Amino acid sequence: MSVHPVTSGVRGVLPTLALHLTKSEQTADSLLKLQRIRGNVFVQRMIRANWSLQAYIQRAPSAGAAVDPVKQQWETDWNSSALRRARRYFRGAGRPVGTSKQRYDVLCPLYRTHGILRPLKYVADNIRTATFYNFKTPAHKNLKNALTVAERILKSKGRAAAPVTKAWAFNARTTSTGKWSNHATGKAIDFDPDINPHLTNPRDRRIISVLTRIDIEKANPGAGSGLDSFDDAKVASDRFKSDYNPAGIRSRLKGLKGQRLALQNDMTVLKALLGGLPSGRKASRDERRRASELKKQIRKKRAEIRQVVKDRRLLKKELQNYEKLDKSIDTLGGKVVALQQEIELLEAMLESASGKERRRLKKQLARKRRALKKTEKRLAKKEQNRQAQRLRRYATTGFLNLPKDLVEAMKAAGFRWGGDWKKHKDFMHFDLP
Numbered sequence: 001m002s003v004h005p006v007t008s009g010v011r012g013v014l015p016t017l018a019l020h021l022t023k024s025e026q027t028a029d030s031l032l033k034l035q036r037i038r039g040n041v042f043v044q045r046m047i048r049a050n051w052s053l054q055a056y057i058q059r060a061p062s063a064g065a066a067v068d069p070v071k072q073q074w075e076t077d078w079n080s081s082a083l084r085r086a087r088r089y090f091r092g093a094g095r096p097v098g099t100s101k102q103r104y105d106v107l108c109p110l111y112r113t114h115g116i117l118r119p120l121k122y123v124a125d126n127i128r129t130a131t132f133y134n135f136k137t138p139a140h141k142n143l144k145n146a147l148t149v150a151e152r153i154l155k156s157k158g159r160a161a162a163p164v165t166k167a168w169a170f171n172a173r174t175t176s177t178g179k180w181s182n183h184a185t186g187k188a189i190d191f192d193p194d195i196n197p198h199l200t201n202p203r204d205r206r207i208i209s210v211l212t213r214i215d216i217e218k219a220n221p222g223a224g225s226g227l228d229s230f231d232d233a234k235v236a237s238d239r240f241k242s243d244y245n246p247a248g249i250r251s252r253l254k255g256l257k258g259q260r261l262a263l264q265n266d267m268t269v270l271k272a273l274l275g276g277l278p279s280g281r282k283a284s285r286d287e288r289r290r291a292s293e294l295k296k297q298i299r300k301k302r303a304e305i306r307q308v309v310k311d312r313r314l315l316k317k318e319l320q321n322y323e324k325l326d327k328s329i330d331t332l333g334g335k336v337v338a339l340q341q342e343i344e345l346l347e348a349m350l351e352s353a354s355g356k357e358r359r360r361l362k363k364q365l366a367r368k369r370r371a372l373k374k375t376e377k378r379l380a381k382k383e384q385n386r387q388a389q390r391l392r393r394y395a396t397t398g399f400l401n402l403p404k405d406l407v408e409a410m411k412a413a414g415f416r417w418g419g420d421w422k423k424h425k426d427f428m429h430f431d432l433p
Helices: 014-018 028-038 040-049 053-059 069-078 081-090 100-113 119-126 141-156 202-212 229-243 246-275 285-352 355-388 390-397 404-412
Strands: 127-132 135-140 188-191 429-431
Touching: 069 081, 069 100, 069 119, 081 100, 081 119, 100 119, 119 127, 127 141, 135 141, 141 188, 141 404, 202 229, 202 246, 202 285, 202 390, 229 246, 229 390, 229 404, 246 285, 285 355, 355 390
Parallel strands: none
Antiparallel strands: 127 135, 188 429
16 A cells, blocks of 8 residues: 555554555555544554544544534543543433433533533532432432532421431433533432422413413412412412312313303493593593593403403413313223123123034133223223323322422522422422522
8 A cells, every 4th residue: 555655653553553554545545534623643543443444434523623622621521530530420311311421412502502611520410419308319419418408407396207208319311302401510309209399381381270270380489378389389289280170170260250240340441431431532530541541441451351261271271281181081991891891791601501502602702802902902092091191180189299398498408399390390499690
């Protein structure tokens, strides 16, 4: 093989490398390109590993292309023996899926957008084992210290045993939508997520608000009633458990109907008052000001009526879906019982049957068993759907089941609570600034 002159550092490497390349791969340009991009040491590693030069060249940046130093650092850190222990934090079957390295590659750009240019080094420098009562969890060192403060506050008030059954902080992962998660820095912790959910679905939140008559999406739903955010959210949680059923939904629908009629009556009165005022040149300045105020009130009442109508339509649809699923399950359950009884009768008849009659009964029995299996499968699927419905779960457990003293202690220790968020409340969640 003939090659162009090259730098003295790589000249001794090229003949050896040529022995490992196919004829189509043996080009001086490719070798020089690789040497310029990665250096002599890398070329020597290729010889030992017997890698394909062209396969690497195709995915390597061109010699003149700008190389992102941050991305290079990510790769260097991953291969660093000094940071080897930190790799274990990128294992997992959660979001995103893949091997530790694959998850690391997906998460690195997200860390970068949040000011963490070297995620693996960040983890090695900051993640420690935090304790909270009998729980241990990886967490940022600042969160570890804040948890110690919260536990001290709780114990000073007589809370000797752990106020929760689950706790977890650091998790190198994304959110369910593939976005950044505060848990990826270790500065967030969740308690008892199964019974203190994150209310991410707008429709669920609206149904909760309409049914409980508490706007759960406000930062402090209880401000108007003199309650704090925890107390009013707890009232909403308990009220939802009580009212999310056909009887409770029907009662609320009746209340909304009465509310709409009352608003329509109010608007009729406002329109009458507006109609009784002089207009045009005959109207005084005060009368014009009064007319403007009445028009604003009428627009407000009209908007309130539209919202009540919309809310009532939402609850009616929810009631229909609720009852439709229950009726379907009841119907299928009745069919299963009937088929089981028919099969038992056929099995009893078969014991004393013979000849042609026995063959007929066997065929009939086989059909009934197939029908039973099919109906049981449909029933199981319907029951799984019912169990998977979020609002049904909230109606069983509620959506706020943390002790108030825990929330107060965590806030006093410097944590922000997801129950104070606007819109998508996250009752399990606490994080540090």
